[in-house]
Amino acid sequence: MHIVCCIKQVPDTAEVKIDPDTNTLVRTGVESISNPYDIVAVEAALRIRERYGGRVTALSMGPPQAESSLREALAMGVDDGILLSDRAFAGSDTLATSYTLGCAVRRLSLDDPVTLVLCGKQAIDGDTAQTGPGIATRLGFTQFTYVTEVDWVDLENGRIQVKRKLEDGLEVIRGPLPALLTVELELAKPRRASLPALVRSLRAPVANWDAKAISASPKELGLKGSPTWVRRISSPPAKTGGPLFYAGEDLRESVAQTLDILFSDKTFAAKFMNRWEA
Amino acid sequence: MAKNTKGIEVAEILPDRCIACRICIGECPTAAIELTPDGVAHIDPELCIGCGKCHESCPVDAVKFERKMKRRLAREERGALPEPVGGYDGVAVFIEVAGGAGVQVSWELIGKARELARALNSRVLGFVLGSGVDAVAREAVEYGCDDVYVLDDPRLLQYLPAVYGRALADLCEKVRPEILLMGATHLGRDLAAVVATLLKTGLTADCTGLSIEEETRLLLMTRPTFGGNIMATIFCEHRRPQMSTVRPMVMRPPEKDPRRQGTIHHPPWEPPPMDLPVLVDFIQGVSPGSGIDITRSPALVVAGRGACDPSSFHLIEELAQAVGGTVACSRPVVESGFMPYERQVGQTGRTVAPKLYIGIGVSGAIQHLVAIQGAEKILAVNSDPKAPIFKVADVGIVGNYLEVVPELIAQLKKRTG
Numbered sequence: 001m002h003i004v005c006c007i008k009q010v011p012d013t014a015e016v017k018i019d020p021d022t023n024t025l026v027r028t029g030v031e032s033i034s035n036p037y038d039i040v041a042v043e044a045a046l047r048i049r050e051r052y053g054g055r056v057t058a059l060s061m062g063p064p065q066a067e068s069s070l071r072e073a074l075a076m077g078v079d080d081g082i083l084l085s086d087r088a089f090a091g092s093d094t095l096a097t098s099y100t101l102g103c104a105v106r107r108l109s110l111d112d113p114v115t116l117v118l119c120g121k122q123a124i125d126g127d128t129a130q131t132g133p134g135i136a137t138r139l140g141f142t143q144f145t146y147v148t149e150v151d152w153v154d155l156e157n158g159r160i161q162v163k164r165k166l167e168d169g170l171e172v173i174r175g176p177l178p179a180l181l182t183v184e185l186e187l188a189k190p191r192r193a194s195l196p197a198l199v200r201s202l203r204a205p206v207a208n209w210d211a212k213a214i215s216a217s218p219k220e221l222g223l224k225g226s227p228t229w230v231r232r233i234s235s236p237p238a239k240t241g242g243p244l245f246y247a248g249e250d251l252r253e254s255v256a257q258t259l260d261i262l263f264s265d266k267t268f269a270a271k272f273m274n275r276w277e278a
Numbered sequence: 279m280a281k282n283t284k285g286i287e288v289a290e291i292l293p294d295r296c297i298a299c300r301i302c303i304g305e306c307p308t309a310a311i312e313l314t315p316d317g318v319a320h321i322d323p324e325l326c327i328g329c330g331k332c333h334e335s336c337p338v339d340a341v342k343f344e345r346k347m348k349r350r351l352a353r354e355e356r357g358a359l360p361e362p363v364g365g366y367d368g369v370a371v372f373i374e375v376a377g378g379a380g381v382q383v384s385w386e387l388i389g390k391a392r393e394l395a396r397a398l399n400s401r402v403l404g405f406v407l408g409s410g411v412d413a414v415a416r417e418a419v420e421y422g423c424d425d426v427y428v429l430d431d432p433r434l435l436q437y438l439p440a441v442y443g444r445a446l447a448d449l450c451e452k453v454r455p456e457i458l459l460m461g462a463t464h465l466g467r468d469l470a471a472v473v474a475t476l477l478k479t480g481l482t483a484d485c486t487g488l489s490i491e492e493e494t495r496l497l498l499m500t501r502p503t504f505g506g507n508i509m510a511t512i513f514c515e516h517r518r519p520q521m522s523t524v525r526p527m528v529m530r531p532p533e534k535d536p537r538r539q540g541t542i543h544h545p546p547w548e549p550p551p552m553d554l555p556v557l558v559d560f561i562q563g564v565s566p567g568s569g570i571d572i573t574r575s576p577a578l579v580v581a582g583r584g585a586c587d588p589s590s591f592h593l594i595e596e597l598a599q600a601v602g603g604t605v606a607c608s609r610p611v612v613e614s615g616f617m618p619y620e621r622q623v624g625q626t627g628r629t630v631a632p633k634l635y636i637g638i639g640v641s642g643a644i645q646h647l648v649a650i651q652g653a654e655k656i657l658a659v660n661s662d663p664k665a666p667i668f669k670v671a672d673v674g675i676v677g678n679y680l681e682v683v684p685e686l687i688a689q690l691k692k693r694t695g
Contacts, residue, residue, distance in 0.1 A: 011298075011317065011504070030317065063300075063313045091304035098475060125504055127625075128483040133439065133471035142555055143439045145468045161558065166464050167571075169562040175555025223304035223335075227480030227517040230299060230337035231498065234509045241669040247677025247685075254675055255685045259693065261673040262657055268633070273694060275602035276576035276633060 001054030001155060002112045003045045004105055006135070007038040007073060009066040010125040034069040037120025041183045042073045043190040044150065045118050052153055055079040055112070059104055061089060061097060067206050075193035075201035082108075086210035091223035094126075098134025099225060103214040105139060115155070117180040121146060129182070136180035144173065145182045153177070280323065287344075288326040289333055293318040295340035297508075302332035302341060366518040368425075369395045370403040370455035372446065373418050374465055380406075380414045382531065383461030387524060388421045389532030390488055391459055394497070397490035401425060403455055407445055409435035412542075419540030422532050426540060427453060429547045436557055437465055441549055443472030450477055452545060455519045457497050459488075462523040470523050480514030481521040486528055486651065487511075497522065502648050527573060527631035527652050570604065570620050577603025577634040580623055583610040584639025584660060585679050591616075593683045594638060600690045601634060608640050624649045638679045642667030659683065 012031045045056045058073035060066045061084035070081030084104055092100065105114050117136070122129035129145070136143035144162050148170065151161040161174035165184055193201070211221055219225060243261065245254035263269040271277075282288050291302075291311075296318040303311045303319060310325030311332060319340075321332065333343035369391040374381040391402045404423035406415050408430065415426045429445055446469065450458060458473070460466040462484050474481035486509075487500035496513045497520040503510045514520045572578060579598040581591075586607075598605045607617045609624050623630050625645035631652025638659050640646065647670055650656065658671035659682050668674045675682050 032317065065313075065315055087303055087309055089304075090300035093480065094471070095474065095478065095480065126483075127503070128471075128481075129467050130471040130474070130481060130483060133468055134475045136439075137443065137472045137475040143468070143472070144555075145439075146464060169560055171557060172559035172561065173555050173557050176553045223301055227478075227514045228482060228512050229515065230301075231511045231513050233297065233338050233511070242672040242674065244663060244668060244674045244676055246663075247675050247682050251677070251681060251685050252689075254677070255682065255689050258657065258673050258675050259686075259689055262634075262655060263693075265655070268655060271633060272601070 001049075001052055001115045001153070002108070003048060003054060003056045003116045003118060004108060004114050005038065005042045005045045005056060005058050005073065005078065006101055006117065006119045006131070007042065007058055007060045007066075007069045008035045008120075008123045008125075008131075009033070009060065009062050009069045010035045010123050032065065032068075034072050035120050035123045035125075037122060037124070037183065037185060038069075039072070039076075039120075039190045040185055040187055041118040041120050041181075042076055042078060043188040044181075044183055045116070046077050046191070047188060048116070048150060048153060052155065054115070057082060057108060059084065059101065059108075061085070061092075061100055061104075064208075070206050071201050071204070072193075074204045074206075075198045076191055077193075077197065081204065081206040083206055083208045084210075084214070085208055086221075088211045088216075088218060088221045091226060092221070093226035093228045094128055094130040094134055095227060096221055096223075096225035098131050098138055099220045100214070100216060101131070102135050102138035103216045104209065105135065107209070107214045113178075115178050116153075116160070117141060117178075119180065119182045121182045121184055132180060132182035139178070139180070142175040142177070142179040144175070144179060146184055147181045148184045148187050150181070150187075282323040282326065284324075286326065286328040288323045288328055289321055289330065289341050289343040290323075291319045291321055292340045292342055295338050297338055297340070299337060301335045301337065305331040305335040307331065366454045366456040368401045368403045368453065368455040369398065369457045370405055370450070370453070370459070370519065371418075371423070372458065372460040372466070372469070373404050373406045373414060373426075374461055374463060375406065375408040375411055375414055376465075378408075378410065378414075380417055381461060381463065383463060383466075383524070383526040384418075385421045385534075386526070386529040386531045387459045387461060388418065388423060390524070390529045391457075392422045392532065394457060394488065394490055397492070398456065398495060400456065403427065403453060405446060405449055405453075405458075406430075407434050407442060409433075415542050417534070419542070420534045420536055420538050422535075422538065424540050426542045428542060428544050430544065431547060431549075433549050437469075438554055439468055439472050440552055440554065442469050443476055444550060445547060446473045447476040448547070449545070450519055458519040458521045460521070460523045462525040466523055470521060474521050477517075477519070479517035479519060479521055480512075481523070482512045482514070483523050485522045485524050488522060488524070496520070525629050527629065572604055572606045572621055572623065573628050573630050575604035575606075575630075576632055577601045577636070578606045578623070578630060578632045579603055579636045579638060580606045580608060580640055581611055581617070581638050582608040582640030582660075584641065584662075586611045586614055586616055586639070588616060590680060593680070593687075597636065597638070597683055597687050597690075600687050601636065603632065603634065603636075606630070608643075608646050637667050637671070638683060640667050641665045642670065659686075 056078040119132035149163040158177040164171040333341040373384040401424040404418035404426040482499040635653040656671045658667040658674040
């Protein structure tokens, strides 16, 4: 069985901010990390390999420094790391990204047919959750999103059964292989790499594939293959906030004034009095 | 303006503006631009030919370049890109069906679609897929659809991405809407990505703002990105439909009007033969705290890190009862194990839009604030007057919640009798 994990290197989003005075991005000290959901996908792939055998290939599309995410996966125990890096990929939106990753999975299948593709549910910088389904659609793989558990893989009959987390419960569903899964954080707790594995991973070769290596059509790559464009960026709408009362001065009065302000909006007050009916 | 050794006036990146989107890297005809390890673009002045394409394509004006003639040239070249988008008309809403009924977010989107259709002088279309969904189609008309296209088939009873994706893509090819809106539910996000890939069109997820740009008739889609720290406005110029998903409770639901007239169409549909997954089982609300949907509650009392104490939980609960609401919490409270994930408000939890939000000991991290943007009134209680939550609160009390909350409960009870 050949399992492919897709990893995205992302900025640590908690750190990216807009300077309110200059309206520019503040990115000093912003580190790049591997998307946490994707690392869970790597862990899931390793566990499936432990149960059923096979090999795991980690795939990352990005600038040359994305190699460090692949080394992280190698240290955890994946067999191969492949970096998809080419100027032609720059400026990709999710449509172009899923095309590129789809081409890479096809290329991998030439040597060893891919049975399973595992992706994180979403990346923490964009939160779109579109790339996984996009890859599945392009490859014609069975798509299972929001997976919290892989029940079993039946290689003989080409079937897989998983649990998917939906709004109101868990869905248990089985379907044909090859399949693409996008995983939730609770699926597995990623292992820590052992020291020897860490050292080995630093020396492991990481292949670099460009557009030609995956036989991609230039029209569908990068900016050319991306229908969506960014028109502008801005800070979330700033609010100044309403009045503040200090309970330490006079508790009863502070609370009374607070409620006066809250209920000064008569329609709101009426809805509250009827406890939100009508 | 800097010149290189060949005497060409070159473009320069303003590092503090660059968002590392890499668009300029793709545009540069001489491969003069690279992303540095610091995560900003850098232009090699010796390779730069001063064409200005990077300047033209930069979404955030991070490229310093002032030669006007070249700029015009670059714009003409870009405008020459073919791909006509004529022949598309109508603002379509995918109406999600759950348990035989239309999902609330779909109705909210019809309200937005009406607004967009007015700006475009166009119609609102509803797309309904399922089995036994006639009532849903009629309801869609009452909420504001001019035309509803229904694929009613037992094979559409269960949602499967491959079947639904193909069906909705086929419908789009037949009806050719200019815009397609979908709710950012579990199903909606899953399906939207499939449809956009099949139609090879642009899709913008989790939009919080949608509007029409008058001069271009383009849909401008605004969404939070980088974990909600930044708002990006996105457009899709050359492909149709322009697709967007919107989270529940972001748009205002329209009034239902039983007298509204609309046409319901039943186009023929035949599913392609496929080896499909089968649903084995459904385990209702398996996680702890099941059955609680904080997004449906009209009022929320949200405990934050500053009120993360089981011994005072009765106060939070009592306040929730007094305002006819539900107890929720911020992320640290879930991480401490005190409350289940289902109760979490925030970027990684639920987006909420209650009529009343009361934050107790919630500091107001940006990831939390983006998820409460839709709240009608916000009351915050925190011991720190500098807590960011006060910046978005309609009114706030600085103090110890152990003293403030009992007083709030007492006075609320007095006021409502």
